[in-house]
C-alpha cells in the first residue's frame with residue numbers, strides 16, 4: 001500500500017471510531033499513525049521535477065508575508081496594488097507560476113510580500129505547485145489566506161486542511177507541554193491542570209506509537225491528543241494567519257457584513273480599492289513587530305526613525321542593526337519603556353526589548 005492509501009485508510013478508521021463514541025485512546029493512536037505518514041509524505045522526493053525553481057526568493061526587509069489562496073482569488077492583483085512590483089493578473093487560473101516578491105512600506109518597515117501560484121485541494125500531496133507554495137508559506141511571519149468572497153466557505157476550510165496536514169498551525173500557540181525523551185526510567189507523567197482530553201494511559205499509548213518508552217511529560221494546559229502529538233513530532237510551525245475575503249464588490253452588503261465579523265478576517269475589494277488601509281493595519285498588528293527608538297546622550301529620542309525588529313529581539317540585535325561592530329564596543333545600555341522595571345534602567349546585551357522602548361547605548 002502507498003502512503004496516500006494508508007493515510008486514507010486511517011482517516012476512514014478514525015471517522016468510524018469517532019462515530020461509535022469509542023474509547024478515546026484508540027483515536028489518539030490512529031492520529032499518531034496519521035501524523036507519521038504525513039511526515040513521510042513531506043520528505044523531499046528525489047525526482048528533479050519537484051525542485052522549487054523560481055521559489056527560492058531571498059528573505060529581505062523586516063518581515064515576510066506569504067499570499068496563499070486558490071487560483072484567481074486576486075493575489076497578484078493585490079501584490080500589484082500594495083507594492084511597486086507588478087505581478088501579472090488575469091481571469092484564467094494559474095496565471096502566476098513562481099514566487100513574486102514585492103515590498104510594502106508601512107510605518108517605516110519594509111514588509112516583504114510574496115505572491116504565489118494558486119493552490120488547490122491536494123496541494124500538500126504535491127498537486128500543482130502545492131508543495132513549493134507551502135514550503136514558502138512555512139518561511140513567512142504571517143500568512144494572508146486570500147479567499148474569493150463569492151465562493152462561500154469552501155476555500156477556507158479546504159486550505160486550512162491542507163496547511164494543517166503539513167504541520168502548519170494557524171492562529172494557534174505552541175501547546176504548553178514539557179516533553180523530554182530520556183535514556184531510561186520509563187515514562188513519568190504529570191499535569192498541573194485538570195485534563196479533559198488526555199489521560200496518562202493515552203499519553204503512554206501515543207508515545208509507544210513513536211517508539212518512545214522513556215520520557216518526562218508535563219501538561220501545563222488541557223491539551224488534546226493532537227496537540228500532544230504536535231509536541232512529540234516537534235517540527236510544527238505556529239503561524240498567524242489573516243483571512244482576507246476579496247471581491248466584496250460582487251456580493252451583498254449583508255454577506256459582506258457577515259464575513260467581516262468572522263475572527264481573524266478582513267473583507268476587501270482589490271478591484272474597487274476597498275478597505276485596503278484597514279487590511280494594512282491588521283497586518284501590522286499580526287506581524288507584531290517591535291519598534292525601538294534610539295537616543296543620544298543629552299538629546300531627545302529620535303522618534304522619526306525607528307529600528308524595526310522581530311518580537312523577542314535583544315539589545316544585541318539593536319546593536320547589529322545600528323552598526324556591525326557596535327556589539328563588540330558595547331559597555332551597557334540605558335533603556336526606557338515597558339521592558340524595564342525602572343526608566344531608565346541599565347541593561348546588558350541579552351536584555352529583551354519591547355515595542356516602543358527607547359535605548360541609549362554606551363560604548364567602552
Ligand SMILES: Nc1nc2c(ncn2[C@@H]2O[C@H](COP(=O)(O)OP(=O)(O)OP(=O)(O)O)[C@@H](O)[C@H]2O)c(=O)[nH]1
Nearest residue numbers: 072073074075076077089090094095096118270271
Ligand atoms: N470583481 C473583482 N475582480 C477582481 C478583484 N480582484 C481581482 N479581480 C480579478 O480576478 C481575476 C484574477 O486575479 P489574479 O490577481 O490574477 O488572481 P490570482 O489569485 O493571482 O490568480 P493565480 O495567479 O492564477 O492563482 C482577475 O481577472 C482580476 O481582475 C476584485 O476585488 N473584484
Ligand SMILES: [K+]
Nearest residue numbers: 072090092095
Ligand atoms: K488568475
Ligand SMILES: [Mg+2]
Nearest residue numbers: 075076095096
Ligand atoms: Mg497570480
